[in-house]
Each structure stands twice: as C-alpha cells, then as structure tokens.
Amino acid sequence: MSGVLGRIESSADVRSLSLGELQALCDEARSALIDAVMATGGHLGPNLGFVEATVALHHVFDFPTDKLVFDVSHQCYTHKMLTGRKCAYTDPEHYDEYTGFTNPGESEYDLFRAGHTSQAVSLACGLAKARDLLKQRHNVIAVLGDGALSGGEAFEGLDNAVTVGTNLIVVFNDNQRSIAENSGGIYENLAELRQTKGACKNNFFRTLGLDYRYVEEGNDVEALVAAFEEIRDIDHPVVVHIHTKKGKGLGWAEKNPEAAHSIPRGFDPTGAATKPKELTYQQITRDYLRKKIAEDPSVIVVNAGAPSGVGLTPDFRDSCGDQFFDTGITEQHAVAFSAGLARGGAKPVFMVMATFAQRAFDQLVQELGLNRSPATVLVFGAGFYDIDATHAGTLDVVMTSNIPGITCLAPSTCEEYLDMLDWSVDQRERPVVIRVPEKVLHGEQGAFDRMRPTGWHMARKGSRIAILSLGSTVELARKTAELLQERDGIQATIIEALNYSSFDVRLLNTLPAEHDLAITLEAGILCGGFGEKVARFFGSSPMRILCYGGKKEFLDRVPTEEFFKIYHFTADDIVRDIENLGL
C-alpha cells in the first residue's frame, strides 16, 4: 500500500510527519474509513468527523507513554489505523480483524474497553492521579464527545478533574449531535461557544474551574496540531473544545447524521437494495404507541439519547409531538423522570437497550421499585446477541427481577407482548419491565391474563419432565418437547413463565407430583437469573432441576449458534443431558 498511511506502522511514525503529510494522511485515512465501514458496517459518522483530531493527537503526543482514553470509543477507528491495526481498514481480507471499540487486548495504545458513554474523563482522572502518586510524568488525554456530555458521569468527571488538579487534557469533540439531536440546556451553551468561537463569558466548562480552549476548525489538522502543541505538558486540567462535522467528507453521511451514526454491514445509502424486512418488535411497538398516543394524551414515550436500537425513528418521534421526550444520554435521569411522570398522573413508556439500562440500577430500585411508580420500561436487546462485549445485554434479568416491587414480564409471542404492553401502560399500581424478544413469534391470544398478570401459562400439560421457558426460549422448549417425545416417548409439560419477578406458586406446586425433572430455559446469564429461582423453589422437593442459559462471562462477538452449542442451548443437547441423568 502506498501513500503516507502505507508508511505508518505505529503512532511514532505520525510524530515525524510534516503538515503536508499529515493532511495527506487524513485524506487517506478518511478514504479507507469510507471503504471499510461501508462494507463492514460500523460507526461511520463519528469516525469521519474525528479523523483530523486523531491524526493531530498522534502527531503531538507521545503514545503510549502519554495516555489516551476514548469515551464510548466507537470513534477510535483512525486511532486503530495509526497504531498497528490499519489492515482492518485497508485490506478487505482483514476487515473484521479488530473490534469497533478500544480494546487493551489488541494494542498497548488502547487503555480500556469502552462502549457506554461519558466515562472517559473519570477514567482519565484515575490515570492522572495514579501518575501523580507514582511520580511519573506524561500527558493524560480524554476524548469526550458524540453526545456524551449529557451523561451525568461526564459532569462528575469534569467536576473532579479540577480536584485532581494536574495535567489532564479533555478533548471535547463537539459535532453538534448525539446519535439523534442533542437535547438539554447545555447544548445551547455549546452553540453560544461555537458562535463566539469560545469567547463568550457564559462557559459551562469554566464554571467547573476548568481551563478552556476552542478550535473552530476541528477538521483542520493544522489548527488542531497548533492547539494540542500549546497544551502539551500543561500542568493543570484543560478542555479543548473542537468543533467538528459528523460524517465529514462523505456527502450522504453529512446530510444524514442519524442514519450514518452506525450503519449495518453491506449498507446501501441509496436505499435501493433495502429488502423488505421482517416484522420487528420495534415496528410492533411503534404501531401500538402511535395509536395509544392518539387516544390518550397522558401517554408519553421516553428515550435516553439512543433511539435507533429501540426503533424510535425520526418519523415516529415527530409524530408523537409533546408525547415523546428524549432526555439525552441519561438513563439515571430517564428512570427518575419516568417515576415523576407516573406520580404526576402520566403514563410513561421508557424504551431502552438492556446494556444501557445498567446505568439506572439504583433508580430502578429506588424511584421505581421502592416508590412503586407505575411506569413501563421496555427493555430491548436483552439476551444473546453476536455483539461487542461492551454492549452485551445479558444482565437485565439479574438487574431487574431481583428488585422488590417491580413486575418483570417476558412475552414469548407478539400477541402476549401487545397484551402485556397495553395492560402495563394503563395500570396504575406498579412499575413494569417488559423484556422485548428479538424474533417475532405468533401464538395463541389470551395466554397473558390481565386479571392475573403475574401468572404463568401452561402451554402443554404432560408428565415426568416439565420445561419452563422464559420469553423467547419458548421455541427451544417446543423443540425439546418434540424431541423428547420422539426419542424417549416422554410427553413433557411446557410452561411459559410470562413473569420472571415472581413465581406462579399454584402452578409450580402441582409439578412435583407428576414430574421427576424440571428444565429451565432463559436467554441470559444463569447467575442471579430465572432458573436459579426455580432451582431454589424446588430445592427441598425430590424433583431434579437442570438450568439452561448463559455462563457468567462477557460474550465478545461470538456467533449465536456457537455459544448456543457451548451452553447446550439446543434441543439435541438438552435431551442428551436428560438421558445422561438416567432418571
């Protein structure tokens, strides 16, 4: 490979480049990014906007002696190109070799695995303080951006940076966007700072006691190099506010910042190749909410700065008017806000990805559970997905089902889902979490009983073996039952546990008389989950229990079929396990 990029083997090679070469490097990196990401999918817009800043950082600073921490870290692709991993962006044969996030397992230039937002300054405070304790001397740099400033942890970090008090450089990447539009009062201040080129008196960062610099041309490598050289080896915390363009250099991405934020593999921006998609729960939820919102002015959809995963399209958001509220990347606030809405008589529906909901555990406990606030939380992306470990959604059952006062529902079919959702939105007694499955299955109407919302559903009454499935695992339950019938002549009982925060005691108590074994199935980690509760319930009975689900581990981009095999999450494996038990 020719050009400047062809000569860059590591960060040190960027340090010796001339300004002209740096510019060429930016152009080449951008071009590689476009080719690679359009093919593999990934965070297109954020990376295109951060090319020049990355090149400038690697030119000015001495990594890995100096320390660089990325917030969210999905804007690290150029950083990877400059630190020995360029093949993942320049050679189609290696396109999938590295993850889309920083990862210390890949490179000494990556300090943390990071996929959630707003934590970079806090991590950098720790690095800076450690450096001071150990009497070392180097720069610590945190990259903050892409909406992360709305998250409370970013505020906590910035507020603490001043207390740390020594060298700590925060590069604030202001591309005027979160995933969707930015929301929150602070974005007005950022606009004023941009308009005045950083000169206005009203300055959020300065109110926290931080030194502050502004770079209007955040996609001009020369301006960035000058700014970074000025603050290299600074003896106190400083924010360098750089004004960048999300999607920079790719017309379509510049014009469609939300769509270009993260694109799927093989994405076609013209839309021509878009094949008709299967029905999704995102679509089902939108259709339901559109109708409900029109009927009831007290229904309000809440989102915390991440609308795409939960299906809150720009069109849908617009159609909701006042009945949609994006709180920014603020899961803590969003849950407390929902509690306030519920207490005030509104009917909030908070839609959130399982992985991000982790930020709000305490608010789920205190504001929802303890206060019994009748809010509905729809958890998307829960279960086993082939995804980066930073975004795993396997801890939601642990997190929500063990909180007193919260009713957790797991529909297995879309009929159940719609019944549960409609019941939940209108009831005024309790907080409800609904674990939205990935795949839309159809089933009988009426399995979910509104008069007995915590009841389970006996889908088939058999004997000897009872299969208890949580949510989407009902398909596996059916297959397992079929195979048991076929191979061993056993007519197994199938129970859909529609609720995973409490037991249907009446139903469970009928089992030991006619069953020797109960099997539990759940798409999540077993530790702290559904199956263990069933195991405890039957602990003192002679009935045996086998629990199927995930191990307590971070799954990192493992194809679903592969870990299903490891976890014995197939009918074949389960039936073989049962036979091996020799009951």
Place this chain on the structure above:
Amino acid sequence: MSGVLGRIESSADVRSLSLGELQALCDEARSALIDAVMATGGHLGPNLGFVEATVALHHVFDFPTDKLVFDVSHQCYTHKMLTGRKCAYTDPEHYDEYTGFTNPGESEYDLFRAGHTSQAVSLACGLAKARDLLKQRHNVIAVLGDGALSGGEAFEGLDNAVTVGTNLIVVFNDNQRSIAENSGGIYENLAELRQTKGACKNNFFRTLGLDYRYVEEGNDVEALVAAFEEIRDIDHPVVVHIHTKKGKGLGWAEKNPEAAHSIPRGFDPTGAATKPKELTYQQITRDYLRKKIAEDPSVIVVNAGAPSGVGLTPDFRDSCGDQFFDTGITEQHAVAFSAGLARGGAKPVFMVMATFAQRAFDQLVQELGLNRSPATVLVFGAGFYDIDATHAGTLDVVMTSNIPGITCLAPSTCEEYLDMLDWSVDQRERPVVIRVPEKVLHGEQGAFDRMRPTGWHMARKGSRIAILSLGSTVELARKTAELLQERDGIQATIIEALNYSSFDVRLLNTLPAEHDLAITLEAGILCGGFGEKVARFFGSSPMRILCYGGKKEFLDRVPTEEFFKIYHFTADDIVRDIENLGL
C-alpha cells in the same frame, strides 16, 4: 401546645401567617427540632439549616396542589412538622412515629420516598411534564442540596429542566457542605456566586440555560418569602440559590457540621457520655490502611462523599494526605476513577455503603468487570439492618456477584478480612469486592488461602447435612450445627463460602456422596443471591437444598430480631424446618 406551631395542623395554616408569626414559627420549629433530634438521633445539621426555607415554601405555595420534591429528603423534618406530623418533633411519646425521610405512605404532602441524593430535579421534571400533558396548572418545586449537586444525576436533571421548559422551581440549598467538605470544581463557582451575591457572570446554572435568583440570607424567612413570591407561578425553570447555614441555631452543630450531619440516638455532643466502643470493621480498616499507605505510595483510598458510614474520620482522611480522595457524591465516577487508578498502576481502595453502591452498577460491570481492573471495593452496611428502606443494603450480593470478572469475597472473621484485604490491595489481576460484616468475630488464621483466593473453607467435616454460610452468617451456622447435634445427633458439615462470585467446585462435588441436605445462609435477599446458585449447582443431584436469607422486599425500620424470625433465620427455626422435611 402553645405558640404558633401549636396552631399549625397543615400547610394551609402556614399560608395565612404574618411575617412576625412566620419568624416565631421558625424559632419554635428549630427548638423542637433540637430537642427531638438530640433525643432520637437523625439528620440534625441539614434540618436546622433548612427551617426558614421550609416555612417560607409552605407560606408561599399551595401544597399539596403545588408539588414539593425533596432531594435526599433527610432535610424534611420541618416539612413534616407543618404537614400534620408535628407530634413526632414536639411530643416525646410520638418521637419515633414517622420516618426521617419523605414518605407518601405518611402524608399526601410527600410525593416520593427518597434517601439517595441528586434525584429531585429529575423527579420534578417528570411531575412538571405530567402536569403539562394533563393540562393542569400548579408549581413544581425541587429542593436540591447538601452536596447533591456533585452527583451526575442532578446535572442530568438540571440539564433536562430547560427542555421541559415550563414552570419548575429548583431551590438549591447551599450550606457549603456535603456530609464532609464539598469537593469538585463546581464548589468554586458556588463560592464565587456567594461572594458576588449571585451577580458574577460565571454561573453554572445559567450555562445550562436556567433562570437564576440568589438569596444571601437563606435563614431569613422574610427574604425567602419575598424570593419565592417573586417566582411563584413562573412560566419557565428557575433556580433559587439560597445560602444557608448547616446546623443553624445550635452552636455545637454550626461548629461541627460533619459530626452534626447525622447523629445517633442519645447523642452527647460533649463526648462525656461516650462509652468505650467495641472494635469495629471501620476501625480495623483504618488501622490497616494507615499502615499500608505509609508503606506504599501507590495505595489510595477513594470515597464518594459519604465518609462517615465507612469510618473515614476527618483525622484519618487528613493523615492520608494525597492518598485519600473524596470524589463527592459520585459513585459512578468513583468506580470509573478507581478503574483508571488501577490501570495507571495505583492501588485504589473504594469504600462505599452497599445502598449507595447501587448507583454504580454499570461501572462495576464495564469499568471493573469487563476491564478486569485491579481495584478493591469495600462494601459496608450490606445485609440486614434496622434502617429506613431507602438505605437498605440487601441488594449488594445480587448486584456484584453476578457480574462476570469480579471476585466477591465475604469474610466471616476479622482475621479473614485482613488477609483478604491485604491480598486484594496488592494483587494486579482482578477487581475484588469485599463484603464487610457488621460484627467483628474472631476465628482461626489461614482460612483464606491467598494462593487459592476463590476457595471455600471447610470449617467442620460432618455428614448428612451440610451448612454453607456466607460471611457473617457463620455464627448462625455454628449454632445450627450445635442444635442439630443436640437434638438430632447429626454432626453437620460447616462450610464457609469465603467467595460468592464462584463455587469451590472441588469441595462442592464431595458433598452429595455423604449428605442428603445442604443449607445455605446469607444476610441479604435470596433472589439472585448466593443460595440460589448453590441450589442450581445441586439441581441435578438427589441432595435437597434449603436456602435461608431475606425475602425480596424492602425492609423498613424492622428490628433485626423481628425479621430474623420471619425469615426463619434462627437455629431453632432451621432445625425445625429440617426435621419437618423428614429426610
């Protein structure tokens, strides 16, 4: 009872008072507060500082039509006096009738149960938005203070208040203190605002787009009434920054704001009556850390604005110099900061109360677990305590032990604790959570094996029944074993599960051969906890399991002995349960 207070039956009675009567009411309320809190214990300083503001709020606003939300809510005592609950402060016979926090179960004037900090503005945003959706008209007021501004959720709420955009009044109670000193850059800005009487250009609140008023005399009821009247029915969000004195009106409390923040029952400020205390884990930890810090400059103690519960006395903090860091009320930041410290080569020890650690679940998952950051987290106040439900520490096992990558240790004796702590601080492989027991027990040295830190300890080898105890429940295990011997002639096996994040598989696998029953004991809720994991482990074996621990419920000021009875957490009950099983 005479005086103005004697005539106040509800908030409406305060509205009609003259300024002179309001002043008298403040004096009477303060006097009652001092008498009551000195006798019963409670949050003395915060309440003394907020008497005038509470009286002024009830004079100006029309509660409960207008809505008042307290942050932390431990400063609500005067509010309770004015809303039908004054007997709890004026009549010793009723002193314990109401809780120390707002509680909708007590009064329609209380909107939420709240005991953690920084959530009031978020809740108020929800109330305000609900009001707007329902086309109602009333004022929504959030009281924020006592250090709560350092918490990221407060920032998220303030930032979102502007987006809500309509009437929302934030009374920011600036008493210049958190529980301990305030820390963080923002407190410099607050100082500047106080010095300039709110006139300086540099204004944190205004940078978020918020309207702003300043009241220098935050303990002058007349000034407060004037300020509140001015913004009553305002059509947009406004912050009223009031400068108050923590401990106001009680010389000792004014001079000792940290000690007076929250005092125990029967507290003697002279210290004369202080009886020699038993050795505590707080003391043991301080002694250990003092020595360790002197030996190793990379050891650093981290606290998130709540030093008292974990025993970080002012003396100790001072003695640590640079090796102590108070991050403010910022559990999220504190965990990420600890991860950064660990990555940078330092040895962080984050000391936190179980109930407050809930705020950092996502950071425990991402920054500690996923990144395998070698930080030590000491969790105090975990288990069953006779405490307000808002402060319950029964969810820590659920929260920490199900996270991949974190090693969770539960010492049962102080010998084990010190071994674990010393091992954890020095090791560089993994994040470690240590569940600090309440009561100091002594035991044999060497139960914890540094070479096999996830191993369990077989304290007594018996047969038929195996008792598996987690941490402090070892006493109950011993008593139960004794009683089994006595009553049934059974020599039970006792296993101390020193680790609750993984199993000692080798040891567990030896049990089914010689035991019919395993019993698990844990001081925490059973759901998602330790016992359920054991139940799953033995699910497919013929051995039966009985799990003892707490129900999934919020315990609200229930005496320990009482819920021990309900939970069968006594040797008597357990032995009877075993006998009833008829194995």
